[in-house]
Amino acid sequence: MNTGSGTLPFPTREETILPENREKQFQSSVRQVAPNRFEFQYKGRDASVTYEYRPAKGALGELSVKVNGGAPFKPMDGGGVRFEGKTQEGELISATLAGDVVSARFRYGSRRVDYQLRLWQKSLVLDVWCEGGDANELAFGEVSGVTNPKLITVPYLTYGNANPRVLMSGAPPVFTSVWFDWYRGNASEPFYAKEPKPAEINGGLRYIAKTDGRRNDLYERIFITNSPLYEETLPVIPNPRPCASRKATGALDRDLAADL
Numbered sequence: 001m002n003t004g005s006g007t008l009p010f011p012t013r014e015e016t017i018l019p020e021n022r023e024k025q026f027q028s029s030v031r032q033v034a035p036n037r038f039e040f041q042y043k044g045r046d047a048s049v050t051y052e053y054r055p056a057k058g059a060l061g062e063l064s065v066k067v068n069g070g071a072p073f074k075p076m077d078g079g080g081v082r083f084e085g086k087t088q089e090g091e092l093i094s095a096t097l098a099g100d101v102v103s104a105r106f107r108y109g110s111r112r113v114d115y116q117l118r119l120w121q122k123s124l125v126l127d128v129w130c131e132g133g134d135a136n137e138l139a140f141g142e143v144s145g146v147t148n149p150k151l152i153t154v155p156y157l158t159y160g161n162a163n164p165r166v167l168m169s170g171a172p173p174v175f176t177s178v179w180f181d182w183y184r185g186n187a188s189e190p191f192y193a194k195e196p197k198p199a200e201i202n203g204g205l206r207y208i209a210k211t212d213g214r215r216n217d218l219y220e221r222i223f224i225t226n227s228p229l230y231e232e233t234l235p236v237i238p239n240p241r242p243c244a245s246r247k248a249t250g251a252l253d254r255d256l257a258a259d260l
Contacts, residue, residue, distance in 0.1 A: 003207055010238060016183045016234035019225050021121035022046065028119050032097045040102075040119040047228050051117075051124045058106035058113055060141055062090030063124070065226050067174045072145065075176055075224050079190030081113050081130050111135075123225040130218040135164060138187070138220055139204040140178050143167050149199040154234065161227070162192035164202045166233050174226060177233035178202050181221035188216070 026044030
């Protein structure tokens with residue numbers, strides 16, 4: 001994937017679209033609290049966010065979160081890797097913690113799916129692999145276990161003919177977003193329900209067979225963010241560094257600045 005010669009000038013950072021965290025003084029940690037049970041925790045002056053992951057059958061509904069000690073809810077309930085359009089149950093092979101990364105491996109018959117999870121600020125970063133070209137979707141599911149859900153359209157951000165959303169729920173409100181990393185993804189296209197359910201943020205990613213009848217290996221990075229502040233759930237677009245041609249516009253910029 002993306003292994004051609006040369007280097008593109010973007011993204012400009014390893015974290016790619018990681019949302020901005022306004023609070024700069026915080027602590028993050030991950031620990032294994034029991035067999036096949038892991039906890040990721042963000043603590044700052046602004047908020048506390050705790051994700052819990054209990055791998056069992058490979059469903060993304062095995063992930064839950066609570067904000068500021070509130071009731072836990074599931075940000076990707078019903079989500080997971082799909083084969084022939086169906087989300088199947090897998091068999092857990094292993095689940096381990098090494099450093100700050102939780103790795104879980106599942107078997108789906110002859111297929112294998114790998115997850116890696118880590119906490120960056122308030123965002124849980126999920127990497128998903130499934131090689132062999134058998135997977136045709138990574139579904140994001142929906143947010144479940146919340147009260148008063150309201151979908152907020154993000155202006156100027158579209159997936160084809162549909163718009164992704166951020167979810168506002170509860171009181172005081174908590175904002176939830178699920179974004180795929182378009183710098184790293186291997187999918188053919190994103191998809192989104194034109195008439196979403198009350199707590200369905202984004203649909204997911206499709207892998208479509210190419211002209212030779214084969215699909216790409218599935219690899220995606222997903223950013224799952226929960227915050228009391230709406231702005232902290234939006235993706236950051238890392239811009240390319242200025243190029244040499246920028247020098248040619250310097251005089252024009254100075255003239256415009258003088259006029260202003």
